[in-house]
Amino acid sequence: xxxxxxxxxxxxxxxxxxxxxxxxxxxxxxxxxxxxxxxxxxxxxxxxxxxxxxxxxxxxxxxxxxxxxxxxxxxxxxxxxxxxxxxxxxxxxxxxxxxxxxxxxxxxxxxxxxxxxxxxxxxxxxxxxxxxxxxxxxxxxxxxxxxxxxxxxxxxxxxxxxxxxxxxxxxxxxxxxxxxxxxxxxxxxxxxxxx
Numbered sequence: 455x456x457x458x459x460x461x462x463x464x465x466x467x468x469x470x471x472x473x474x475x476x477x478x479x480x481x482x483x484x485x486x487x488x489x490x491x492x493x494x495x496x497x498x499x500x501x502x503x504x505x506x507x508x509x510x511x512x513x514x515x516x517x518x519x520x521x522x523x524x525x526x527x528x529x530x531x532x533x534x535x536x537x538x539x540x541x542x543x544x545x546x547x548x549x550x551x552x553x554x555x556x557x558x559x560x561x562x563x564x565x566x567x568x569x570x571x572x573x574x575x576x577x578x579x580x581x582x583x584x585x586x587x588x589x590x591x592x593x594x595x596x597x598x599x600x601x602x603x604x605x606x607x608x609x610x611x612x613x614x615x616x617x618x619x620x621x622x623x624x625x626x627x628x629x630x631x632x633x634x635x636x637x638x639x640x641x642x643x644x645x646x647x648x649x
Contacts, residue, residue: 522620523628531625535642536632540615542639543590543632547616550587553580590638597634607631 468474500514509519518524518537527537550556591608598607610627613619636642 521618522614523618526625526628532629532632533642535636536629538641539632539636539639542641543611543635544615546583546586546590549583553583590635593634593638594631597630601630605630607634 496515500511503509503514503519504511507519507525513519513528516524516528518528523532523537523540526532527534532540594607594611598605601607605627606624607627607630610621610624611631613621614624614628
C-alpha cells in the first residue's frame with residue numbers, strides 16, 4: 455500500500471502533531487521555505503548564466519550579467535558611469551514609451567499582469583517624460599555631430615541598450631553615446647567617463 459496524503463513538512467510541532475503556532479516558529483518555518491524556494495528559483499538562472507556566458511559561479515548572481523551592457527561593464531569595456539548612464543537612458547525610454555502608450559516589447563508571459571490601460575492620463579508626467587527623452591536624444595545627437603557622422607550612436611543605443619542585443623561591432627559607438635549620456639545625466643567625473 456502506498457503513502458497517503460501530502461509529504462510531511464519540516465518544522466516544530468505541538469504535542470498534537472500540528473505545526474506550532476508560535477510567532478517565532480511560524481517565521482522560522484516560512485523563512486526556511488522561502489530560502490529553499492529562492493535557491494530553486496535562482497539555480498536555473500545561475501546555471502544558465504554559467505553555461506551560456508562562461509561566468510564564474512560567484513559572478514552569476516550579479517544582475518549586470520543579464521544584459522549586454524552589464525556584461526561589457528563587468529568585462530571592463532565600459533566604466534561604471536557609462537553603465538549607469540545606460541540604465542538611466544533605459545529608464546527615460548520606458549517613461550517615454552509609457553507616456554505615448556507604445557506597445558510593450560515582446561518578452562516573457564506574465565500571467566499575473568493586469569490587462570488594459572489606465573483610465574486616467576497624467577499630462578504633466580507625460581510632458582516631463584517627453585522632455586527628458588528629447589534632451590537625452592539631443593545629447594547623443596550633439597555627440598554624433600561632433601564625430602561628423604562617423605558611427606551610428608543612436609542605433610547602437612537602440613540595439614544594445616533598449617533591445618539588449620549583442621553586437622560587438624557597435625561597442626565603440628555605444629561607448630561614445632554613453633559618454634555623451636553620462637555628461638548629460640551628470641554622472642560621475644566627466645574626465646573619467648571620457649576614458
